[in-house]
Amino acid sequence: MDFGRRKSFSFFEEDRKSSRPGAHTPVHQYYARAAGGGRSPAREAAEPARLSMSSVPGVEVPIVGGAAGGGCSPWVQSPLHGRLRFPPSPAAIYHCLAALHRLEGDVHALAVARGVLFTASDSGRVRAWAAPGCFNRGYLDVGRGRVPALAACGGTLVTSHSRDHHVRVWTICAAAVCDHIRAKKAATLPAKGSLSLLSFGKKRPHQHRDTVSCLVLHAVAGLLYTGSHDQTVKAWKLSDGSCVDSFVAHDGPINAMVVNEADGCIFTGSADGTVKMWRRVYGGTAHALIIVLRSELSPVNALALCHAASGGTRRCFLYAGSSDGYVNVWEKEATVGRPAHAGYLKGHRLAVFCLASGCSGRVVVSGSEDATMRVWRREGKGGGAAHTCLAVIEGHRGPVRCLAVGGGEAGEVEGSMVVYSAGLDKSVKVWRIRVVGKEEEDDDEDEEGEEDAEAEIMAGGGKADVGDAIPVMRDEVEDNEEPEFVGATPVLSPVWVEKRRHTSRG
DSSP: OOOSSOOOOEEOBOOOOOSSTTSSOOHHHHHHHHTTTTOOHHHHHTOTTSSOGGGSTTOOOOBSSOOTTTOOOSEEEOTTTTTOOOOOOSSEEEEEEEEEEESSSOEEEEEEETTEEEEEETTSEEEEEETTTTEEEEEEEOOSSOOOOEEEETTEEEEEOTTTOOEEEEEEEOSSSSSOOEEEEEEEESOGGGOOOOGGGOOOTTSOSSOEEEEEEETTTTEEEEEETTSEEEEEETTTTEEEEEEEOOSSOEEEEEEOTTTOOEEEEETTSEEEEEEEOTTSSOEEEEEEEESSSSOEEEEEEEEEEETTEEEEEEEEEETTSEEEEEEEOTTTOOEEEEEEEEOOSSOEEEEEEETTTTEEEEEETTSOEEEEEEOSSSOOOOEEEEEEEOOOSSOEEEEEEOOSGGGGSTTEEEEEEEETTTEEEEEEEEEOOHHHHHHHHHTHHHHHHHHHHSOOOOBOOOEEOOOOOGGGSOTTOOOOOOOOOSSSOHHHHHHHHHHHHO
């Protein structure tokens, strides 16, 4: 890629020594609070295998990326790294491969490319980890301010910045798995040459006026799409960094965006409660609105797109996670090429923040404000919108903010995938999920007694929730069903529960 003027290499480096020894919270105090400060003794006894450092005597917590001599990194790695196991469920077997915890600040975005996991937080740094073990490979200093969105494809990494509402494109070089990664800034969007101010003090025409919340790389067309809270979508040409199209997409902030690589259609989800489908005009750069998808007037926070082959015809399934806790499903009809509402998935008790798909598009993972992740499998050969909830993963102590799939050897095995999750509990966790086929499920039922005996030996707090989650229309749900408020549970952080209570009362 040629973006005109290029700057010199900026290297991923290790953390420098902290000039103030007491600048960060001590590791043992952090884990003592994370292990359940303020919980009752009964709840402590019911959760003996939770990831708590206070329950592991004589274990020292290693510092990730810290310098010798007392230096402290904002990241610490669990001493149970790679050894935490959860009891298997009849339909999905999962366990935690690695866990990373920040001492301060939350993780806002994840991206995986070429076996490297990138994490973005409030620190103004994008850190790199070798996937799936999460071994430190350095960091990229992208400047001060929060990095709300990441996108990675091949050797290209894209970052958005809340401080100046700009987007920056980086070229990533990785010589070996154990080496630190090198990154060179290829472009800043919009380019400096096109930042001429309009008359009457108006802002620049190609610059977003608010936070860039989502980034999508369309590799086939060589385009980068950016969606912002200013309700606009912009298309950038990667070859020269120019803005080829800009349009107002919604009446509210844009929270999610996904591209269909097969036909180039763009799906955008917004806080106005709608999902819109856009298609690039043939032979041009402008985008036309194809259809507006509505289910309920609830903000759309996440989108995921899956493909399936049925009778020689490829079908497309669109998933939209909303603030009401539902995941709506649309199926793209093969005849007219427009999505039709196929129902919804019900399971989460609070807002759905993120979605990710794996296992050739047959499995969807959803992350929620209720601090759980749900694994859904689409049933039927190719077609059909019936889904089954394979497992409920309670690995975080706060809302699950973002998900990513890929970047591990488990993803190369049929029926297995590696899922990366980041929560507002200041942690990033890596999960290996193996989806059991129908024949294996029958065998598991015959050997249920043996599996229960083996599960008692394993350490973990996994929880399975297996049952049919066939999408149905919401009209079929009883109107007199009262909403259930989520109280304090062993999963939710006491601070977060208290915050939710004050918000609901207000």
